Amino acid sequence: MHVLVAHGQPNARPAMTPERLSMELNDVLAKRRSVRHFNVKLAVSDEDVRALLLAAVSAPSAGNIQPWRFTVVRSAAARERLASALHQRWATAAPVVIIVSVDPRPCAARYGDRGEMLYAIQDTAAATENILLAAVDRGLATCWIGAFDDRAVREALGLSEPVTPVAIIPVGYSAEAAAKPARRPVDELTTWL
Numbered sequence: 001m002h003v004l005v006a007h008g009q010p011n012a013r014p015a016m017t018p019e020r021l022s023m024e025l026n027d028v029l030a031k032r033r034s035v036r037h038f039n040v041k042l043a044v045s046d047e048d049v050r051a052l053l054l055a056a057v058s059a060p061s062a063g064n065i066q067p068w069r070f071t072v073v074r075s076a077a078a079r080e081r082l083a084s085a086l087h088q089r090w091a092t093a094a095p096v097v098i099i100v101s102v103d104p105r106p107c108a109a110r111y112g113d114r115g116e117m118l119y120a121i122q123d124t125a126a127a128t129e130n131i132l133l134a135a136v137d138r139g140l141a142t143c144w145i146g147a148f149d150d151r152a153v154r155e156a157l158g159l160s161e162p163v164t165p166v167a168i169i170p171v172g173y174s175a176e177a178a179a180k181p182a183r184r185p186v187d188e189l190t191t192w193l
Helices: 025-031 046-056 076-086 089-093 105-137 150-157
Strands: 002-004 068-073 096-102 164-172
Touching: 025 105, 046 068, 046 096, 046 105, 068 076, 068 105, 076 089, 076 096, 076 150, 089 164, 096 105, 096 150, 105 164, 150 164
Parallel strands: 002 068
Antiparallel strands: 068 096, 096 164
């Protein structure tokens, strides 16, 4: 885990305790939204960030290889470097940005090209989704960003090849009431055999 953290957030909400955790899964799924406007006056506690990362590493992975790597960005300098690389300044307005990266080498070593090109990405996607769902459970808002120049982000964060950023996740408290997006009916998307 690669962490860039500035400690002592003065306006952090109290961390969620086990007694305050665990919405029903259907509630978490129904409440998850992609949020792009964050309340910059409310910090996210280190305990909450750690809980999101613990959820991430609970994801399944091919052969239990766990090819994911995480970078937590809090400091102003790191956020500025990331904003310049992303060309999406709104994303670094959140109090925390988690970058989920993949090291494809162990998957490639065990499973060849399919492991490198598919399993490693599937594994990091599962870890990313766990972060998004755990954030909802803790009252936090996120957005999964996949449109970025991975080389520029890698350089901004000081990651070494072949570690590659896969998802960028701003994390904070929502400053907007995000509308529920339309979803296609499941029957249009499903074939039963």
